[in-house]
Amino acid sequence: MPEPGPIPTERLHFATPPRHGSPAEERRHRKERLAAALRLFARRGFEEGVAGHVTARDPEFTECCWVNPFGMPFGHVSASDLLLVNGEGQVVEGRHHVNQAAFAVHSQVHRARPDVVAVAHCHSTYGRALAALGEPLEPITQEACAFYEDHTVLDTYTGVTVNEEEGHRIAATLGPHKAVVLRNHGLLTVGDSVDAAAWWFLQMERSCEIQLTARAAGKPVLIGHASAIATREQLGADLVAWINYQPLYTTITRDEPDLLS
Numbered sequence: 001m002p003e004p005g006p007i008p009t010e011r012l013h014f015a016t017p018p019r020h021g022s023p024a025e026e027r028r029h030r031k032e033r034l035a036a037a038l039r040l041f042a043r044r045g046f047e048e049g050v051a052g053h054v055t056a057r058d059p060e061f062t063e064c065c066w067v068n069p070f071g072m073p074f075g076h077v078s079a080s081d082l083l084l085v086n087g088e089g090q091v092v093e094g095r096h097h098v099n100q101a102a103f104a105v106h107s108q109v110h111r112a113r114p115d116v117v118a119v120a121h122c123h124s125t126y127g128r129a130l131a132a133l134g135e136p137l138e139p140i141t142q143e144a145c146a147f148y149e150d151h152t153v154l155d156t157y158t159g160v161t162v163n164e165e166e167g168h169r170i171a172a173t174l175g176p177h178k179a180v181v182l183r184n185h186g187l188l189t190v191g192d193s194v195d196a197a198a199w200w201f202l203q204m205e206r207s208c209e210i211q212l213t214a215r216a217a218g219k220p221v222l223i224g225h226a227s228a229i230a231t232r233e234q235l236g237a238d239l240v241a242w243i244n245y246q247p248l249y250t251t252i253t254r255d256e257p258d259l260l261s
Contacts, residue, residue: 033194131182
């Protein structure tokens, strides 16, 4: 029997973002990923009544985005339940009302950032706790370094976001970054795919939890500037986020395959 050798790299399976043959195929893909993200957020307890929303830009009608229906539990959303909303906040496809807060914020972010496919915003526990302090994430863990000098803080609070002016302010504060802490409100993340935006939200929420826990226990030791930058360059790309997100997507679609319907 010959001595076993390594399997050629080209024969090893490694998941990469899919390529789509048509806008319809890509639309279906984005809607399935959006429904899956909402189901995952439900499992993490990110819902708070009717607050919270995730959007995905339509690949063909790029001024429109898909979003979860107002009042429908995250854990019940399937791809067929999602709404297509135009730039004026009008539902052009779907059977439910749209969350006007979602439109006011997300439409302005999508408009300001043509590179962004998806936007995630929820009133998560640790995100709100950090937001109540009005502070950014600190580079105290490897994962937090993904956000180092790549997120901002909106240092104002003007109430429930229901108008374009507030949405524009959030988009302007976000700038070219992947995330923003909305003071006294919560977190918002973006990505070039639904998977990336969802992963950044999950990681940002976890980083908020770790930062608050570490601070309660003592004085966290910061990672130095050069090391934090180097770590961000390794871990902070949307492709890295997409890769990290795949086990979560596989789990939720196997556990709850009805979300794809």
